[in-house]
Amino acid sequence: MKAKQKEVDDWIKLHKAGYFKPLEIMTHITEEVGELARELNHLYGQKKKKDSEDIKELADEISDVMFILICLANSHGIDLDESFSRVMDKCYGRDKDRYKKK
Amino acid sequence: MKAKQKEVDDWIKLHKAGYFKPLEIMTHITEEVGELARELNHLYGQKKKKDSEDIKELADEISDVMFILICLANSHGIDLDESFSRVMDKCYGRDKDRYKKK
Amino acid sequence: MKAKQKEVDDWIKLHKAGYFKPLEIMTHITEEVGELARELNHLYGQKKKKDSEDIKELADEISDVMFILICLANSHGIDLDESFSRVMDKCYGRDKDRYKKK
Amino acid sequence: MKAKQKEVDDWIKLHKAGYFKPLEIMTHITEEVGELARELNHLYGQKKKKDSEDIKELADEISDVMFILICLANSHGIDLDESFSRVMDKCYGRDKDRYKKK
Helix, strand or coil: CHHHHHHHHHHHHHHCCCCCCHHHHHHHHHHHHHHHHHHHHHHHCCCCCCCHHHHHHHHHHHHHHHHHHHHHHHCCCCCHHHHHHHHHHHHHHHCCCCCCCC | CHHHHHHHHHHHHHHCCCCCCHHHHHHHHHHHHHHHHHHHHHHHCCCCCCCHHHHHHHHHHHHHHHHHHHHHHHCCCCCHHHHHHHHHHHHHHHCCCCCCCC | CHHHHHHHHHHHHHHCCCCCCHHHHHHHHHHHHHHHHHHHHHHHCCCCCCCHHHHHHHHHHHHHHHHHHHHHHHCCCCCHHHHHHHHHHHHHHHCCCCCCCC | CHHHHHHHHHHHHHHCCCCCCHHHHHHHHHHHHHHHHHHHHHHHCCCCCCCHHHHHHHHHHHHHHHHHHHHHHHCCCCCHHHHHHHHHHHHHHHCCCCCCCC
16 A cells, blocks of 8 residues: 555645645545445446446446545555554454354 | 455455445445544544544544455455556546646 | 425336335435535535535535435335434434533 | 424524534535444345334434434525425436336
């Protein structure tokens, strides 16, 4: 993630006056998650056909959410590799009861 | 991301019968994004105090969303490094009009 | 709300085979909330101008979310007048500590 | 809705200094929609049992979202009865192609 966080930061520095304010970023996250939901409704709602182009669009929507999450992390000086590891560790413990091991 | 996608996949294989169905994952994403919103409301809503513990919790909430996004990507065979690069490339073009270069 | 719930139900009965499944409705809610977020970003994000047309669009986005929430309620036989009253009652108690009375 | 909008407005006037700012309200909406998603995951995710208590909780979560949507509408002077009618009218046209009449 470090490389991606740097890439986003470089882009922001080149193109914008700085990161949005936190609640603006949050509202963008909600907007992008909405677009992801639309894509999944398109794929799995009433009609069932999906082709490779749809999967590519799904991938792009997921990445759009990633991008804006990284903006939120960067604007708070968060190291996502570190916190992702922490969450994975927590998961092993936390989810012991929720999911049965195979 | 490749390492993280693998890590999540290993965890899923060890602990669960497989990935949730897409709309279940989507509902989990909405749930986790809601928790992220709560944390931001806590940080930036009525009261202003924030300490390093709050930032750590914010980092964890962002990583929770990342985790479930990776689940969605993995369950569709999506390579997030590839699609993230594609989105960054698109960004350079797409946002030319939206944001002024500094 | 009773009239609105009936109106939506009539419309669904006339136009569709029935209500979507719950997680499909949830995904639609996320999608519509995303459109609401976009409208608020448009109104309050970087630029500040807002005219009466924008407020009308905001009103429509709120109503779109209402519509799909009513679908979810109807498909579970929920009486929204009753539950809204219950929530308002709970609020008076629940929020006593969260918000100071003027 | 007029009665409900008035009820919320009275409550806000009695208990708070006024409505939150729009992006704060939006973040609250995302938070409440996340709780609604959690309830639906609880009802329809891995396990299937649902009892009348679950439906009541679902009803409360829907009403929580309604409450905060009404806050957003009130803070913009929006008449939800009017905009809901407009949306229903639009629906009849808009969805003609999307859904087949029975």
